Amino acid sequence: MRILELRVTPIAFADPPLLNADGLHQPHVLRAVLELVVDDGRGGTVTGLGECTGHAFQLDWLTLVGQHLHGRSVFDTSALRLLVDALLGGAAEVDDSPEASWRVWSDRTEAPESFGTAPLPASAFDRRRVYSALEVAFLDAQGRLLGLPVVELLGGRVRETVPYSGYLFYKWAGHPGAADDEFGEALDPEGIVRQARLLVDRHGFGSLKLKGGVMPPDEEIEAIRALRREFPDAPLRLDPNTAWTLETSRRVADELTGVLEYLEDPVKGLDDMGRLAAETSIPLATNMCVVKLEDVRPAILRGSVAIVLGDHHYWGGMRGTTTLGDVCLAAGFGLSMHSNSHLGISLAAMTHAAAATPLLSYACDTHYPWNRSSDVVQEGPLSFVDGALAIPEGPGLGVTLDQARLRAAHETYLGLGREHRRDGDYLRSFSPDAKLVLPRW
Numbered sequence: 001m002r003i004l005e006l007r008v009t010p011i012a013f014a015d016p017p018l019l020n021a022d023g024l025h026q027p028h029v030l031r032a033v034l035e036l037v038v039d040d041g042r043g044g045t046v047t048g049l050g051e052c053t054g055h056a057f058q059l060d061w062l063t064l065v066g067q068h069l070h071g072r073s074v075f076d077t078s079a080l081r082l083l084v085d086a087l088l089g090g091a092a093e094v095d096d097s098p099e100a101s102w103r104v105w106s107d108r109t110e111a112p113e114s115f116g117t118a119p120l121p122a123s124a125f126d127r128r129r130v131y132s133a134l135e136v137a138f139l140d141a142q143g144r145l146l147g148l149p150v151v152e153l154l155g156g157r158v159r160e161t162v163p164y165s166g167y168l169f170y171k172w173a174g175h176p177g178a179a180d181d182e183f184g185e186a187l188d189p190e191g192i193v194r195q196a197r198l199l200v201d202r203h204g205f206g207s208l209k210l211k212g213g214v215m216p217p218d219e220e221i222e223a224i225r226a227l228r229r230e231f232p233d234a235p236l237r238l239d240p241n242t243a244w245t246l247e248t249s250r251r252v253a254d255e256l257t258g259v260l261e262y263l264e265d266p267v268k269g270l271d272d273m274g275r276l277a278a279e280t281s282i283p284l285a286t287n288m289c290v291v292k293l294e295d296v297r298p299a300i301l302r303g304s305v306a307i308v309l310g311d312h313h314y315w316g317g318m319r320g321t322t323t324l325g326d327v328c329l330a331a332g333f334g335l336s337m338h339s340n341s342h343l344g345i346s347l348a349a350m351t352h353a354a355a356a357t358p359l360l361s362y363a364c365d366t367h368y369p370w371n372r373s374s375d376v377v378q379e380g381p382l383s384f385v386d387g388a389l390a391i392p393e394g395p396g397l398g399v400t401l402d403q404a405r406l407r408a409a410h411e412t413y414l415g416l417g418r419e420h421r422r423d424g425d426y427l428r429s430f431s432p433d434a435k436l437v438l439p440r441w
């Protein structure tokens with residue numbers, strides 16, 4: 001049961017014009033699909049799937065590691081971790097500060113004008129992100145070889161379905177120069193409520209998250225209040241991605257006490273999050289200031305957060321996510337889950353990981369409703385019922401790659417000639433005066 005080959009296919013898929021604190025989603029998301037071909041020991045092969053960002057650095061790093069996988073055991077993820085560290089790490093000093101990691105991990109902030117090839121050595125955070133992508137493909141292959149769903153390899157299911165929240169965005173009606181999309185415009189409280197209604201009617205979501213940091217805070221407070229009126233029982237969350245100062249965060253927290261289930265990354269850094277947490281009863285959540293195990297202790301000491309959003313793409317894969325659940329339990333944190341634009345392989349992986357993580361105390365984020373019509377896996381297992389997903393059946397992740405769709409998405413990628421996400425540049429190409437500095441309010 002040895003690895004024969006790793007195929008890394010960069011793809012691009014359509015994305016609506018969603019607004020965030022950094023700018024505007026471009027018409028296409030860059031992503032990569034991993035196919036890990038393994039000798040099944042019986043004269044055939046199985047292929048394990050993975051999905052991750054298609055950021056050029058990630059592609060370079062994956063390609064480099066892929067060249068060293070032939071002949072290795074697909075069951076040895078410890079050796080994989082050592083291999084990734086050896087190939088991408090090295091002895092040189094690496095800036096592993098949260099700021100340095102954030103620059104690369106967010107996939108959202110500005111890329112430098114000229115990149116060249118991926119930097120080596122890569123930071124510990126970036127090495128973990130490469131490992132995470134491969135770990136999913138390894139576990140999918142293991143499950144296929146053993147005839148078991150991945151959740152069983154993670155210790156077994158603690159729940160049969162995984163709850164997701166409806167992810168709301170301020171958005172334009174369509175990309176400039178293109179037709180309006182099916183979701184329509186959402187630039188005020190009425191538009192946000194309309195969007196929420198559409199997502200709830202389609203998918204049955206029971207909780208809602210608004211991506212904030214886009215409109216002046218008072219307008220976002222109004223949008224949350226409008227959601228509360230329309231959905232009196234739904235847990236509500238607001239995430240401005242550090243677009244606010246501490247003072248503004250205090251004011252918004254005061255206004256929304258008793259309304260929000262949690263407030264996500266209002267202000268930048270563990271220190272200011274700790275200061276705010278001391279003054280508000282709204283639980284503070286993060287996917288920006290606690291992004292690796294080394295951040296947990298300082299977060300406890302400063303009282304910075306009540307909830308961490310895990311994400312198997314950078315917390316060390318699916319096993320790393322279940323470990324994070326245990327760490328959060330020990331730290332007294334709750335656990336939710338973060339998402340970035342993604343397709344079905346990632347959604348299946350998230351669902352297996354969440355189904356095996358006892359602590360998971362909140363519905364998970366997902367961008368899938370925005371992008372599902374572009375998926376490269378066959379339709380079937382990934383339909384939300386009452387806002388939740390059943391664990392995909394079948395061996396491994398339980399999803400099947402559609403090769404024709406994969407090829408088409410790869411052609412789209414090649415046609416774009418783009419290597420990085422640039423939400424800021426895209427917004428500024430229509431609104432040259434857009435002020436994107438953080439914090440903004």
Ligand SMILES: O=C([O-])[C@@H](O)[C@@H](O)[C@H](O)[C@@H](O)C(=O)[O-]
Pocket residue numbers: 018019020021106108211239241287338339340341
């Ligand atoms: O898709 C977006 O615009 C989100 O803002 C995403 O990039 C964030 O990483 C994320 O969803 C978050 O919770 O911060």
Ligand SMILES: [Mg+2]
Pocket residue numbers: 239241264265286287288338
């Ligand atoms: Mg967030």
